Amino acid sequence: IQQYISLDQLDKLAETSYPLCMRVLHKALRKNHHLTHGGRVQYCLFLKGMGLSLSDTITFWKDEFTKIMDDTAFKEHKYTIRFIFGQEGSRRDYQPYTCLRILESTIGPRDYHGCPFKRMLHDILEDELTDCGFNALERSAIMKLSKDGQYSAACNKYYEIKHDCFDDNLFKHPNIYFNESMKHRT
């Protein structure tokens, strides 16, 4: 499904309908007004997949990035966003990353991208889950799956708790997670 998403919905959607990988990126961007290249591409493609328009996507990133850089420095990032939307360079229609692609991401110490169920240190993941409002029992159910290397199952458990439902989806794509959530909430 493709629906109209406006910028003022993003903070709420990050809480209600984003998978954890995208919630982490959104939160880091709001806090630091910056993401490293891998995070910018992963999140920007997800926003494109959600149906956010090119002009809204540019406004969204500009509002954050220009808190720590000037308009001239932002121009390079604007080019990357337009490139991702197929408006520059080879004009390819780049698709949002699948979970498999995200799980295989190379991660450095300043990075927030990748799949948190795989890449996050256990105590940091637990803090994130606490920040999501999950209780100790819920956190331990997700942590166990994550520690066992069952990343998709951990993501599915996260979805079930967030949506107070049972769902036998093993998510293979963050935008499928998002679309399922939107359907569930309407």
Ligand code: SF4
């Ligand atoms: Fe994101 Fe996929 Fe990991 Fe879920 S399993 S957090 S959708 S990368």
